[in-house]
Amino acid sequence: MTSPKKFTMDCSNLPAIAAPAHSGVRDTPHWTLDWIDFSRIRIETVHDNDDLFYLLVSASFVESGSDTYTRNLVAHFDTHPQIADWLQHQWEPEELQHGRALRTYVQTVWPDFDWEAAYAAFFAEYAPLCTVEELEDDRALELVARCVVETGTATYYQTLRDLTAEPVLTELAERIRLDEVQHYKHFYRYFRQLNAERGLSRARIFGALKRRLNELRTSDADIALRHAWAFRHSPAEADEMPFEQVCQRLYHRVGALLPMEQAVKMLLRPLALPHRMEHIIERPLACIARRVMTA
Ligand SMILES: [Fe+2]
Ligand SMILES: [Fe+2]
DSSP, X not given: OOOTTOOOOOOTTOOOTTOOOOXXXXXXXXXXXGGSOGGGXXXXXXXXXXXXXXXXHHHHHHHHTHHHHHHXXXXXXXXXXXXXXXXXXXXXXHHHHHHHHHHHHHHHHOTTSOHHHHHXXXXXXXXXXXXXXXXXXXXXXXXXXXXHHHHHHHHHHHHHHHHOOOHHHHHHHHHHHHHHHHHHHXXXXXXXXXXXXXXXXXXHHHHHHHHHHHHHTTSHHHHHHHHHHHHHSOHHHHHHSOHHHHHHHHHHHHHHHSOHHHHHHHHHGGXXXXXXXXXXXXXXXXXXHHHHHHO
């Protein structure tokens, strides 16, 4: 899920292959909402951009609902206190902060949009879907699934950052992107720790990757987009701009810009493929993924 075209591949924050064990404790202060000067937003440059509206609103919904999800994850990792502690005390507050920052941006640029009502409608549909059963039974495989989600969000915010020249949004998207890359690194590191004991086969890891990838296009993002669309338009306007048309346009635009090679690199990492093989398959996989996204 982001005007081109100053898109650049940014691999500088990918995790090192041999990441050391880590306590999960941050050594520098995390940014806060008052670091972002929302009064500097150049509203006139983004207000009429329908794509940005949908991308920002849907992201604000999903991020704002993170606490529902965290509860299940924390319970799932109750036998791994270090992971549960990081999820509860770092990961959740950061995801919720992403939600608050994006919501503030949306409400500043589109004050007529009833964010609270639209979010309530989104949440009513979304919350019942966040169940423990939705998680991978094997905790190491759930960490692989989390790497897929964080790959999706990191590349989404990179695309969002490159879609606009509006300075506040560029700054915000970059801050969130960096957080998502850090989340990926944590999940990946924890996966390596657990898998050192589990020794899962590549076939099982690939299965978890595939299952979570299949859900990406049909899950929370779709529900969020539908409610953003429903509260954006009057019924008459909605007939002129059907939801399917909006979705198709967004997937096509974002799919064409997503840093696919970077995403593939991040997705393949848990498989620990031989370097040469990884190198050979990265580019063709990125081409296939882009075709699927823009189809
Ligand atoms: Fe986030
Ligand atoms: Fe994240």
